[in-house]
Amino acid sequence: MSIIEAAKAAKKASIDLAAIDTVIKDRALAEIVNELENRMQDIVTANNEDMTRSKNENLPSPLLKRLKFDEHKVVDVIAGIESLRKLPEPVGKTLDATALDTDLELYKVSCPIGVIGVIFESRPDALVQISSLCLKSGNAVILKGGTEARSTNRILWEIIKTASEKAGIPSGWIQLIETREDVTAMLKLDDSIDLIVPRGSNEFVKYIMENSNIPVLGHADGICHCYIDEGADIEMAVNIALDSKTQYVAVCNATETLLVNKNLAESYLPLLKKAMDKKSVELVGDERVRSIIDIGIATDEDWKSEYLDYKLSIKIVDNIKEAITHINTFGSGHTEVIVSNNKENVETFMNLIDSGNVFWNCSTRFSDGFRYGFGAEVGISTNKIHARGPVGLEGLLIYKYKMIGHGNIVDDYETQKKTYKHVKLKKEFKL
Amino acid sequence: MSIIEAAKAAKKASIDLAAIDTVIKDRALAEIVNELENRMQDIVTANNEDMTRSKNENLPSPLLKRLKFDEHKVVDVIAGIESLRKLPEPVGKTLDATALDTDLELYKVSCPIGVIGVIFESRPDALVQISSLCLKSGNAVILKGGTEARSTNRILWEIIKTASEKAGIPSGWIQLIETREDVTAMLKLDDSIDLIVPRGSNEFVKYIMENSNIPVLGHADGICHCYIDEGADIEMAVNIALDSKTQYVAVCNATETLLVNKNLAESYLPLLKKAMDKKSVELVGDERVRSIIDIGIATDEDWKSEYLDYKLSIKIVDNIKEAITHINTFGSGHTEVIVSNNKENVETFMNLIDSGNVFWNCSTRFSDGFRYGFGAEVGISTNKIHARGPVGLEGLLIYKYKMIGHGNIVDDYETQKKTYKHVKLKKEFKL
Numbered sequence: 071m072s073i074i075e076a077a078k079a080a081k082k083a084s085i086d087l088a089a090i091d092t093v094i095k096d097r098a099l100a101e102i103v104n105e106l107e108n109r110m111q112d113i114v115t116a117n118n119e120d121m122t123r124s125k126n127e128n129l130p131s132p133l134l135k136r137l138k139f140d141e142h143k144v145v146d147v148i149a150g151i152e153s154l155r156k157l158p159e160p161v162g163k164t165l166d167a168t169a170l171d172t173d174l175e176l177y178k179v180s181c182p183i184g185v186i187g188v189i190f191e192s193r194p195d196a197l198v199q200i201s202s203l204c205l206k207s208g209n210a211v212i213l214k215g216g217t218e219a220r221s222t223n224r225i226l227w228e229i230i231k232t233a234s235e236k237a238g239i240p241s242g243w244i245q246l247i248e249t250r251e252d253v254t255a256m257l258k259l260d261d262s263i264d265l266i267v268p269r270g271s272n273e274f275v276k277y278i279m280e281n282s283n284i285p286v287l288g289h290a291d292g293i294c295h296c297y298i299d300e301g302a303d304i305e306m307a308v309n310i311a312l313d314s315k316t317q318y319v320a321v322c323n324a325t326e327t328l329l330v331n332k333n334l335a336e337s338y339l340p341l342l343k344k345a346m347d348k349k350s351v352e353l354v355g356d357e358r359v360r361s362i363i364d365i366g367i368a369t370d371e372d373w374k375s376e377y378l379d380y381k382l383s384i385k386i387v388d389n390i391k392e393a394i395t396h397i398n399t400f401g402s403g404h405t406e407v408i409v410s411n412n413k414e415n416v417e418t419f420m421n422l423i424d425s426g427n428v429f430w431n432c433s434t435r436f437s438d439g440f441r442y443g444f445g446a447e448v449g450i451s452t453n454k455i456h457a458r459g460p461v462g463l464e465g466l467l468i469y470k471y472k473m474i475g476h477g478n479i480v481d482d483y484e485t486q487k488k489t490y491k492h493v494k495l496k497k498e499f500k501l
Numbered sequence: 502m503s504i505i506e507a508a509k510a511a512k513k514a515s516i517d518l519a520a521i522d523t524v525i526k527d528r529a530l531a532e533i534v535n536e537l538e539n540r541m542q543d544i545v546t547a548n549n550e551d552m553t554r555s556k557n558e559n560l561p562s563p564l565l566k567r568l569k570f571d572e573h574k575v576v577d578v579i580a581g582i583e584s585l586r587k588l589p590e591p592v593g594k595t596l597d598a599t600a601l602d603t604d605l606e607l608y609k610v611s612c613p614i615g616v617i618g619v620i621f622e623s624r625p626d627a628l629v630q631i632s633s634l635c636l637k638s639g640n641a642v643i644l645k646g647g648t649e650a651r652s653t654n655r656i657l658w659e660i661i662k663t664a665s666e667k668a669g670i671p672s673g674w675i676q677l678i679e680t681r682e683d684v685t686a687m688l689k690l691d692d693s694i695d696l697i698v699p700r701g702s703n704e705f706v707k708y709i710m711e712n713s714n715i716p717v718l719g720h721a722d723g724i725c726h727c728y729i730d731e732g733a734d735i736e737m738a739v740n741i742a743l744d745s746k747t748q749y750v751a752v753c754n755a756t757e758t759l760l761v762n763k764n765l766a767e768s769y770l771p772l773l774k775k776a777m778d779k780k781s782v783e784l785v786g787d788e789r790v791r792s793i794i795d796i797g798i799a800t801d802e803d804w805k806s807e808y809l810d811y812k813l814s815i816k817i818v819d820n821i822k823e824a825i826t827h828i829n830t831f832g833s834g835h836t837e838v839i840v841s842n843n844k845e846n847v848e849t850f851m852n853l854i855d856s857g858n859v860f861w862n863c864s865t866r867f868s869d870g871f872r873y874g875f876g877a878e879v880g881i882s883t884n885k886i887h888a889r890g891p892v893g894l895e896g897l898l899i900y901k902y903k904m905i906g907h908g909n910i911v912d913d914y915e916t917q918k919k920t921y922k923h924v925k926l927k928k929e930f931k932l
Contacts, residue, residue: 085829089852168874174863176873183885184855264885285716285886306908313910398516413932420903421520424615430932432605432906441911442607442902443599443923454614454695455716456887459902471873471890472851475863477737479744480872492874501844501861 071245073252076212077262079242080185084210086240088182092159095205098237099155102202103148105233109225110144116221117194124218136192139222147198154206154446160463161208167495171488173476177499181470182208184264187256189214189278191270194222200267201230201244203446207466210243212263214253224248257282265466267449272376287465289452291376291402292322294434297393297419299410300331304338306431307409308345311382313433314407316349320378322450323405323437327373328384329393332358335386339363346382355384373400390415394422401425403452405437405459426452426459472499502676504683507643508693510673511616515641517671519613523590526636529668530586533633534579536664540656541575547652548625555649567623570653578629585637585877591894592639598926602919604907608930612901613639615695618687620645620709622701625653631698632661632675634877638897641674643694645684655679688713696897698880703807718896720883722807722833723753725865728824728850730841731762735769737862738840739776742813744864745838747780751809753881754836754868758804759815760824763789766817770794777813786815804831821846825853832856834883836868836890857883857890903930 071079106113117139124137166178186209190196197213204211215223227246235241247256256263260283268278272290279286296314298307314325330338335358343363346353354368365384372383373396387393390408397406405427408419420428427437437460439447444462451457457465482488502510537544548570555568597609617640621627628644635642646654658677666672678687687694691714699709703721710717727745729738745756761769766789774794777784785799796815803814804827818824821839828837836858839850851859858868868891870878875893882888888896913919 085825085853085855088855089849170867170872170874174867280714283711283714285884287886303908309908309910313912317911317915394516416932418520420901422516424516424519425901427902427904429904430906432904432909433911435911436601436605436904436906436909437902441601441914441921443601443921453716454899455718456899458899468885468887468889470851470856471858471868473858473860473863473867475861475867477734477740478863478867479740480748480864480866481744483872484748490872490874501847 073247073255073259076245076247077185077256077259080210080212080245081262083240083243084182084184087208087210087243088161090208090239094238095208096155098205098234098239099151099202101233101237102230103151105229106144106148106198109229110141113144113222113225114140116225119221120219127218129218133192133218137194137219139194143195147195150199150446151202154202157206157445157463160206160467162499164498165469167497167499169491169493169495171478171491174478175474175495177472177474178469179472179499180467183466183468185210185212185262186466187212187214187259187263187266187284189253189256189266189268189270191216191274192219193269194219194226196269197223197226198230200269200448203448203463203466205234205239205243206446207463209466212245212247212256214247214256217248217250220248257284260284269449285456287451287453287457287461288449289322289402289404292324292404292450293327293374293376293400293402294323294325294405294437295327295329295397295401296325296407296409296434297329297387297390297397298331298334298338299390299408299412299415300333301411302334302409303411304334304341307338308341310407310409310431310433311342312345312349314435315346315351315382316380317433317435319380322376323434324378325407325434326375326377326383327400328382329387329396330359330384331390331393332386332388335359336362339384350380352381353384354381356386358386359384376402390418394419398422398424404450405429405434407432407434474501504678504686504690507676507678508616508687508690511641511643511676512693514671514674515613515615518639518641518674519592521639521670525669526639527586529636529665529670530582530633532664532668533661534582536660537575537579537629540660541572544575544653544656545571547656550652551650558649560649564623564649568625568647568650570625574626578626581630581877582633585633588637588876588894591637591898593930595929596900598928598930600922600924600926602909602922605909606905606926608903608905609900610903610930611898614897614899616641616643616693617897618643618645618690618694618697618715620684620687620697620699620701622647622705623650624700625650625657627700628654628657629661631700631879634879634894634897636665636670636674637877638894640897643676643678643687645678645687648679648681651679688715691715700880716887718882718884718888718892719880720753720833720835723755723835723881724758724805724807724831724833725754725756725836725868726758726760726828726832727756727838727840727865728760728818728821728828729762729765729769730821730839730843730846731764732842733765733840734842735765735772738769739772741838741840741862741864742773743776743780745866746777746782746813747811748864748866750811753807754865755809756838756865757806757808757814758831759813760818760827761790761815762821762824763817763819766790767793770815781811783812784815785812787817789817790815807833821849825850829853829855835881836860836865838863838865905932
């Protein structure tokens with residue numbers, strides 16, 4: 071099937087999928103779990119094929135690690151689907167209701183976006199996770215995975231397609247495309263794809279953002295900061311910086327730059343260095359930092375770098391304003407922390423920092439859909455519209471206005487025969 | 502000032518504007534009203550200059566009409582600002598609150614998007630309306646108006662800028678750019694402009710959508726439909742079709758195509774024609790329609806046309822499914838009406854139609870922010886993400902996650918020393 075045909079089929083299926091009953095969607099998720107369990111061995115075999123081929127083709131070892139999809143991973147994705155199945159139906163929720171007049175009621179009701187394009191590198195678990203999110207939220211999905219994972223992706227797609235369609239989900243709702251040329255074509259399909267969710271490296275996400283007019287939900291960089299304010303609890307400030315940097319370094323919500331107020335630097339930095347040394351973190355700093363602790367030089371390039379590694383850049387700032395300006399200049403709008411005992415400063419920080427997540431006295435690593443309690447995560451967005459920060463199921467939803475009239479015409483209101491009442495209603499949409 | 506400098510200045514101002522107090526914003530709106538009143542004569546003089554020049558340059562008369570900005574128009578925009586001023590503060594609203602743990606609280610709080618780019622043709626009232634919406638919602642704005650309105654735009658911009666900055670709004674928050682080259686440059690400024698709101702013809706809006714990676718809020722076409730279901734009240738169906746088509750033809754929520762169930766066509770169409778003839782509406786239809794009433798032929802081109810005029814295309818459909826498929830194929834996702842006495846059909850129609858507004862037994866012309874009771878309107882969006890249908894102030898807002906901790910680190914939860922509670926809180930964000 072060509073990408074154009076695939077997109078048309080997905081668009082067609084998306085219409086019926088938008089109206090499908092919760093029972094059918096949940097039954098489909100249960101069927102998918104069954105089939106993943108039943109075909110565990112086939113999945114592992116397919117993945118071994120991908121792993122062997124990719125080793126022969128000298129795929130770098132971090133990518134090989136992400137490509138691996140063994141029994142453990144299958145069990146993990148099954149747990150994910152089970153928790154998704156337990157979440158309440160996100161479609162058809164009344165978000166707002168207004169009586170425009172006694173016999174004219176307006177309802178704002180949640181509904182799926184339509185067709186979601188998902189482009190991901192290596193990790194086959196992304197395929198399962200995002201497809202089940204799309205199913206639960208009533209969206210059709212077009213998947214493009216990395217070619218190195220083609221056998222694994224194909225069997226996972228077949229399992230999800232077969233199991234869901236058996237349960238009554240409209241045929242064609244899940245499409246898999248496989249060639250690089252298809253991606254280029256996909257990015258141009260503004261007519262049939264409503265939103266693209268990319269999962270992969272920052273270069274990869276940037277490429278997609280720059281080469282499509284379709285809205286993209288995600289983030290390229292995660293350059294997160296901790297700012298240690300004057301008067302902060304020093305021990306807390308060490309612990310938070312340490313957790314933010316080292317709890318898991320290869321993720322977007324790990325801290326990359328530490329900003330330290332000048333009035334606290336002399337007491338704080340030596341303790342910080344001691345703690346970071348224990349975790350073998352490479353530290354680089356500006357001249358003022360280096361006059362207090364013996365570490366490498368940080369340049370402007372460092373302030374813009376997402377290390378994703380055991381490396382941290384440190385800068386001394388004169389005051390909170392300088393910290394805020396630094397973050398708004400070099401940050402990526404992801405997650406920033408202030409460690410402080412001064413409420414006024416915390417308020418300034420939270421209001422003036424232009425990022426999706428602004429925290430007081432806790433680790434940047436909390437910036438995550440599961441930790442936020444969303445139950446399922448579409449991804450983390452640094453967009454300024456639609457959805458920002460960690461995005462749960464609601465990132466795959468929009469709304470429709472549904473109006474119930476009794477023959478009402480606008481002319482009656484324009485000619486003042488009738489007047490609008492605009493009374494807020496506390497009730498659910500019902501015909 | 503170059504467009505790059507203007508955008509930088511707007512971005513800088515947007516940071517402080519996001520945190521500005523309600524009192525200052527409302528005072529600024531009051532000052533703007535004062536200045537518009539005080540400088541009424543200067544505004545009219547500037548507009549006369551634009552009108553004279555444009556007449557000499559043979560600007561078409563519909564555009565001249567939209568360019569006109571006389572005392573009446575000033576009074577209108579003043580009324581708009583006054584009603585906007587009375588709306589509650591949209592920034593800083595707590596949208597959701599969760600205790601991740603007893604000492605770790607997460608708040609989702611509304612905030613401005615940042616920098617809004619507004620590109621509009623002719624109508625100078627768009628400048629005032631959208632600037633005051635941006636001010637109220639705490640967004641900086643870069644304005645580009647039609648060159649034919651340059652004198653009017655300049656004085657309006659000066660008035661708003663001076664009055665608002667006098668009231669304490671950060672300098673640079675409102676920028677005016679004037680050349681065509683600046684628009685091309687503006688569409689590329691993804692780094693500093695967060696959202697573009699275009700106001701103008703559909704070709705104009707399409708051009709902008711196709712030439713920028715910045716998200717665009719708006720609609721190109723408004724191809725709205727009425728579907729008259731089998732068993733509908735015939736008189737109601739005539740009245741609704743008439744109002745939807747003729748109440749005001751030059752707007753996006755006027756109906757362009759009427760779909761009529763075959764079982765009702767013979768009784769309905771002659772009555773409809775009689776009513777439409779009285780309003781001098783040109784009717785075109787498919788062969789089946791033309792076998793009942795004597796009108797011109799409709800082609801596929803008609804189903805795709807936004808006439809914005811006294812013209813209506815009519816098609817007979819076999820059943821509701823055919824109506825839905827027609828609308829999803831040829832519609833623009835704007836507003837569709839079903840006139841029916843069958844609740845099951847209404848439900849099917851509302852669920853399967855992929856448009857922002859789906860109405861039962863009332864006119865398409867109700868699809869409007871003021872009629873919906875929003876108090877102020879950014880525009881009508883046919884987007885599938887962020888904001889759909891008529892968009893009020895909240896279309897200019899997004900949110901931030903603000904977290905309050907007490908030294909919490911992720912490692913304690915990963916090592917099971919602590920566990921997440923995820924308890925929903927019913928309280929407003931407060932430090």
